[in-house]
């Protein structure tokens with residue numbers, strides 16, 4: 258058996274000539290934006306798809322699509338279901354019918370709920386993120402590792418009840434997983450949305466962790482979702498144009514910004530698509546200590562010592578005396594082990610000191626000395642031999 262490799266290239270929409278313009282409108286008065294399309298069929302399919310998402314939420318409404326000024330009422334057989342893919346199939350009398358294509362795949366999206374641990378705001382970052390989402394903007398969250406960027410996004414989605422779709426930028430990120438793929442089931446070919454079109458159709462928050470590490474093909478697909486077009490083409494799905502439903506927002510996070518030694522790895526074109534940059538840093542010592550005590554149950558006095566150690570090491574990082582950042586994540590692990598019976602110094606050695614690469618022996622000593630200075634002889638918490 259031979260295998261063949263197919264190279265898939267995303268087709269940026271702006272390189273295509275746009276010849277027709279269209280929008281959709283419901284009887285209730287709700288309207289779509291006017292968009293440009295390459296041809297009438299693409300316009301019809303895409304506008305029907307958009308109208309369909311409106312109908313899924315407002316099943317009793319009636320919709321029409323308007324292409325180059327011509328008003329075409331859509332007939333919708335049965336109640337629309339929120340799965341599968343739609344197209345407007347022209348019937349004999351020229352009136353398109355919204356169809357759910359064969360082999361529709363249901364995707365259930367994650368909406369953060371009460372499981373999210375309490376978030377302690379640093380400044381006004383949650384308000385900014387809410388404004389970014391309300392304004393249909395793209396937001397870039399910058400800041401050092403483990404300072405609460407992902408938690409802040411989750412918290413905002415929880416508060417707003419928004420679905421959250423996360424994609425992890427790394428070189429192995431598969432096009433099929435993020436954009437989609439064709440599949441054959443029972444002899445029928447169907448298309449399965451990847452995470453990006455899923456998020457766009459649902460008007461979800463698309464959270465891209467480390468976008469600089471995404472493979473080029475996926476980055477280019479994101480480009481058109483992030484500018485005025487708010488759309489992507491799916492070349493492998495007969496060129497379907499997926500236009501983002503209202504509320505779709507791209508948020509991304511990167512380890513750069515205040516106090517972080519890294520430099521931007523984003524291309525100018527990508528960076529330029531982020532309208533708002535929200536800069537994060539670690540919580541101040543008082544709040545970080547509160548967080549450690551509240552999340553793990555360690556004594557407040559121990560939490561204070563931990564954040565004092567972290568404070569010293571973060572200053573050393575800013576002064577370029579050490580290279581290893583100390584994250585809130587690491588402090589939580591340290592507190593967790595302490596709460597499970599390890600004394601503070603041992604728990605700190607296993608977590609905080611162990612974060613320093615073995616090759617940096619001098620730096621390990623600096624970390625270990627500081628832990629020792631604050632915790633040598635500290636009482637064990639919860640251990641049997643305390």
Ligand SMILES: Nc1ncnc2c1ncn2[C@@H]1O[C@H](COP(=O)(O)OP(=O)(O)OP(=O)(O)O)[C@@H](O)[C@H]1O
Pocket residue numbers: 374375376377378379400401402403404405406407408409510511512540548585586589
């Ligand atoms: N302000 C905060 N309130 C509550 N918890 C926080 C806060 N900041 C950080 N944390 C906790 O610290 C840990 C790390 O946070 P998170 O994963 O959000 O960091 P991040 O900035 O996304 O890191 P990375 O850049 O490595 O992805 C999580 O357990 C998170 O709950």
Ligand SMILES: [Mg+2]
Pocket residue numbers: 406407408466510
């Ligand atoms: Mg994160």
